Amino acid sequence: MGAIMQTKPLHVNPLKLSQPMGATLAFLGVDGCMPLMHGAQGCASFTKVFFTRHFQDPIAIQTTAVTDITAVLDGGAKGIAEAVENITKKVNPALIGLFTTGLTETKGDDIKGAASGLSLPVVYVNTPDYEGALESGWALSVSAMITQLTTPTAQIQKGKVALLPHVGMSALELERLKECIASFGLSVVALPDISLSLDGHLGEKQTALSSGGTTVEEIKELGTCEAVITVGASMEGCAKALRAKNPAITPLHVSHLGGLVATDSFIAMLMSLSGNAPTPTLKRWRARLQDALLDTHEMVGGKNVALIGEPDEIVGYGALLQEAGAKLACVIGATSSTNLESLGGVVGDFEDLEHRMEGIDVVIGNFHAKAIAKRFGVPLVVRGFPSWGTVGGALNHSVLYEGGAQSLFRVANVCEKDH
Amino acid sequence: MQLADKSIDQTCAHVASKKPACSRPTPGATTGGCAFEGAQIALFPYADAAHLVHGPLTCLGASWETRETKTSVEGRDFTQMGFTTGMELNDVIFGGEPRLAKAIAYIVEAYAPEAVFVYTTCVSALVGDDVNATCKEAALTHGIPVVPVHAPGFVGSKNLGSRLGAMDVLKNLIGTKEPQFSTPYDINLIGEYNVTGDMWQYTALLEELGIRVLSTLSGDGRVAKIRTAHRAKLNVIVCAKSLNAVCERMEKEYGIPYISVSFYGKRDTSDALLQIAHALGDEALMERTKALVAREEALVEAKLLPFKTKLTGKKAVLNTGGNKSWSIASALQDLGVEVVGTSVRKATEEDKEKARKYLGENGVLMENPGAEQANLIKERGAHLLLAGGRSLYTAIKQRVAFVDVNQEKKVSYGAYNGLVNLAHDVIKAIENPVFDVVGRRAPWEQ
Numbered sequence: 001m002g003a004i005m006q007t008k009p010l011h012v013n014p015l016k017l018s019q020p021m022g023a024t025l026a027f028l029g030v031d032g033c034m035p036l037m038h039g040a041q042g043c044a045s046f047t048k049v050f051f052t053r054h055f056q057d058p059i060a061i062q063t064t065a066v067t068d069i070t071a072v073l074d075g076g077a078k079g080i081a082e083a084v085e086n087i088t089k090k091v092n093p094a095l096i097g098l099f100t101t102g103l104t105e106t107k108g109d110d111i112k113g114a115a116s117g118l119s120l121p122v123v124y125v126n127t128p129d130y131e132g133a134l135e136s137g138w139a140l141s142v143s144a145m146i147t148q149l150t151t152p153t154a155q156i157q158k159g160k161v162a163l164l165p166h167v168g169m170s171a172l173e174l175e176r177l178k179e180c181i182a183s184f185g186l187s188v189v190a191l192p193d194i195s196l197s198l199d200g201h202l203g204e205k206q207t208a209l210s211s212g213g214t215t216v217e218e219i220k221e222l223g224t225c226e227a228v229i230t231v232g233a234s235m236e237g238c239a240k241a242l243r244a245k246n247p248a249i250t251p252l253h254v255s256h257l258g259g260l261v262a263t264d265s266f267i268a269m270l271m272s273l274s275g276n277a278p279t280p281t282l283k284r285w286r287a288r289l290q291d292a293l294l295d296t297h298e299m300v301g302g303k304n305v306a307l308i309g310e311p312d313e314i315v316g317y318g319a320l321l322q323e324a325g326a327k328l329a330c331v332i333g334a335t336s337s338t339n340l341e342s343l344g345g346v347v348g349d350f351e352d353l354e355h356r357m358e359g360i361d362v363v364i365g366n367f368h369a370k371a372i373a374k375r376f377g378v379p380l381v382v383r384g385f386p387s388w389g390t391v392g393g394a395l396n397h398s399v400l401y402e403g404g405a406q407s408l409f410r411v412a413n414v415c416e417k418d419h
Numbered sequence: 420m421q422l423a424d425k426s427i428d429q430t431c432a433h434v435a436s437k438k439p440a441c442s443r444p445t446p447g448a449t450t451g452g453c454a455f456e457g458a459q460i461a462l463f464p465y466a467d468a469a470h471l472v473h474g475p476l477t478c479l480g481a482s483w484e485t486r487e488t489k490t491s492v493e494g495r496d497f498t499q500m501g502f503t504t505g506m507e508l509n510d511v512i513f514g515g516e517p518r519l520a521k522a523i524a525y526i527v528e529a530y531a532p533e534a535v536f537v538y539t540t541c542v543s544a545l546v547g548d549d550v551n552a553t554c555k556e557a558a559l560t561h562g563i564p565v566v567p568v569h570a571p572g573f574v575g576s577k578n579l580g581s582r583l584g585a586m587d588v589l590k591n592l593i594g595t596k597e598p599q600f601s602t603p604y605d606i607n608l609i610g611e612y613n614v615t616g617d618m619w620q621y622t623a624l625l626e627e628l629g630i631r632v633l634s635t636l637s638g639d640g641r642v643a644k645i646r647t648a649h650r651a652k653l654n655v656i657v658c659a660k661s662l663n664a665v666c667e668r669m670e671k672e673y674g675i676p677y678i679s680v681s682f683y684g685k686r687d688t689s690d691a692l693l694q695i696a697h698a699l700g701d702e703a704l705m706e707r708t709k710a711l712v713a714r715e716e717a718l719v720e721a722k723l724l725p726f727k728t729k730l731t732g733k734k735a736v737l738n739t740g741g742n743k744s745w746s747i748a749s750a751l752q753d754l755g756v757e758v759v760g761t762s763v764r765k766a767t768e769e770d771k772e773k774a775r776k777y778l779g780e781n782g783v784l785m786e787n788p789g790a791e792q793a794n795l796i797k798e799r800g801a802h803l804l805l806a807g808g809r810s811l812y813t814a815i816k817q818r819v820a821f822v823d824v825n826q827e828k829k830v831s832y833g834a835y836n837g838l839v840n841l842a843h844d845v846i847k848a849i850e851n852p853v854f855d856v857v858g859r860r861a862p863w864e865q
């Protein structure tokens with residue numbers, strides 16, 4: 001069944017987040033990067049506050065601060081050049097991530113032309129907020145980084161893997177995923193890599209630039225990978241950008257890493273890629289997940305779950321809970337996606353959730369689901385953007401064997417506690 | 420194109436300091452919000468009106484449910500909801516008016532609000548949607564006020580947006596209804612948004628004095644009441660310079676004088692009450708107010724006593740923006756804390772003067788707090804840093820206590836009782852060992 005598109009003329013209590021916000025996050029996963037949003041200043045300000053409260057970490061972002069004078073008169077190049085000049089007065093970024101908003105797209109600004117006039121390394125990408133959503137803004141930026149930075153090559157470095165994760169993975173999930181791949185004797189470069197920049201550590205360098213993440217050098221050399229692993233439906237296209245640099249790269253795709261079945265096939269994939277066997281630790285975690293599924297199946301099994309969020313983020317969670325016998329009674333995604341279709345979900349907002357709460361036992365969604373869960377007296381597991389007022393989001397872990405086990409316990413305990 | 424009303428004076432308090440007009444932000448060196456955000460802040464507290472943002476997803480998707488503007492409205496509290504047309508490519512190409520009209524109809528049918536505010540944003544303004552016409556037609560069809568608010572982000576700063584939003588209310592709502600009765604003590608509170616219930620810390624006192632809050636713009640506001648605002652005897656601006664122009668306009672149109680006050684800290688609260696009584700020009704009221712102020716000050720002093728014994732002699736550095744640079748300083752001093760420095764970055768000349776007045780000769784007014792605050796803490800032996808989240812590391816490195824005063828706060832620091840809340844938070848920070856523990860060096864760094 002296909003995902004049903006929203007037919008309302010508006011969003012009531014919106015779930016969807018914009019493309020420029022996705023682009024911001026993608027650039028924050030590059031070391032020493034300054035995301036530069038090309039638009040009027042409010043979008044960047046809202047985005048900064050939004051992510052600062054979510055990650056509880058300083059967020060680096062700047063804006064070209066388009067005003068009504070420049071908005072109507074020029075093509076944007078002047079404002080962009082001025083912004084870059086002002087940024088470099090204070091800091092020395094390794095990369096400027098330049099992306100558009102609805103305003104500058106409606107004007108038709110030529111950011112490619114503007115970027116080519118700059119002396120610093122710049123990656124530009126078109127991300128109007130009247131199209132796409134968080135996932136696509138992130139994916140478009142990853143593609144742009146590869147297309148504009150990665151050096152074409154015919155060389156392959158055996159055992160080197162490029163990992164392209166979707167926007168919904170937490171810092172810890174990405175770290176664990178990298179470790180898992182590395183445990184097969186493979187070397188792995190993730191793009192972007194927020195496991196190093198947005199992981200909740202106390203950064204000495206304050207907010208000026210992203211600190212930690214994929215280096216520009218690593219992005220340049222990404223073409224020498226033996227394989228590229230994309231995680232999430234939104235990321236499938238990014239592998240194409242990389243293979244355009246080196247067609248010899250093997251594309252490997254997983255739509256998610258939630259639950260025993262999906263993790264099993266991922267591990268099988270790594271085994272055949274590397275020719276190596278899993279580590280004893282990994283095997284032990286598989287046994288623990290089996291155990292967790294059995295331990296929680298009575299609490300989670302038969303429960304009617306409402307799941308709301310970004311498609312790539314919720315699909316793995318949904319699969320995991322289904323393995324323990326939960327029923328996905330209501331699935332709402334922020335944007336259309338084959339992953340959302342596979343869950344039988346609809347594209348919608350929190351008003352749609354409210355209308356479908358009848359008989360729901362537990363809600364899994366972002367901060368905005370709180371009010372609804374409270375009104376209906378149903379327990380809530382907070383996940384996704386934003387998770388204001390909930391701490392530790394960067395260290396949430398629900399993928400692979402270990403995350404699956406931890407996550408099941410969390411849901412089971414929440415269900416038990418409140419009911 | 421439906422842009423902001425250019426006839427409105429675009430200057431703000433900054434201009435008096437002979438700086439260029441503040442509506443031109445610097446590309447690559449700004450963190451402030453946009454005019455739309457300012458309009459949103461000024462008008463969202465009307466909890467019985469639906470607030471519909473006409474634009475793509477960024478403007479509202481990232482900003483709904485961020486502010487705790489408390490309301491006493493029973494039933495649906497629209498301040499905790501987000502409505503947006505969520506314009507898509509088709510609307511950009513063919514115009515967003517049909518979607519807007521449908522969205523208004525949907526809201527009226529599903530939620531029956533007292534009014535609908537329609538906010539233009541960058542994209543809807545640039546594509547030239549005739550929001551005025553759409554609103555006018557919708558008002559006729561649905562029989563409720565549908566107010567167009569023209570403050571698209573690109574016209575300028577938050578301050579400007581607050582003013583533009585308030586002007587649109589003035590134009591469309593104020594004077595459209597008569598109050599059931601009038602009293603000589605009717606006032607409007609302008610620029611008080613009741614964040615965390617700040618307003619409620621003092622409205623009971625006003626009531627006790629016989630002063631009636633006829634309407635507010637817009638804390639715990641009601642659409643029906645703001646329509647009667649033209650019958651007030653006095654406009655009271657609370658801590659929000661950006662709405663001066665609105666009060667000037669009301670003075671011209673309706674002959675309502677205005678004063679500007681602050682309800683932060685003991686001294687300012689007392690001062691505010693006395694100023695209001697004075698402006699209403701009634702001897703008996705003045706006497707009552709003096710008595711009430713004396714009583715309240717004694718009450719709060721008694722409540723603060725246990726805190727003050729702990730806080731007297733403590734030194735604090737304050738790094739926050741705008742009027743907070745002096746209002747919180749004044750509140751801290753009321754607690755017995757010595758404020759050795761405060762940030763005046765982005766402050767108006769007037770704010771700077773006030774900060775100087777409160778801090779005295781020896782207080783440092785930091786123009787570049789990011790660079791100055793660490794040294795100041797060291798030099799003066801401060802015990803406490805009150806600032807926004809990004810200064811946390813400075814506090815930890817200096818191993819002094821930290822209070823985040825910029826995060827969306829959860830409790831009110833307003834008026835007399837709010838001072839007790841502030842005292843609680845400051846003591847909690849000073850007594851918490853966490854800042855010292857986190858500041859320790861790791862074993863491998865020794």
Ligand code: SF4
Nearest residue numbers: 040042043478541572
């Ligand atoms: S700058 Fe324009 S597009 Fe951005 S948030 Fe403000 S009104 Fe919306």
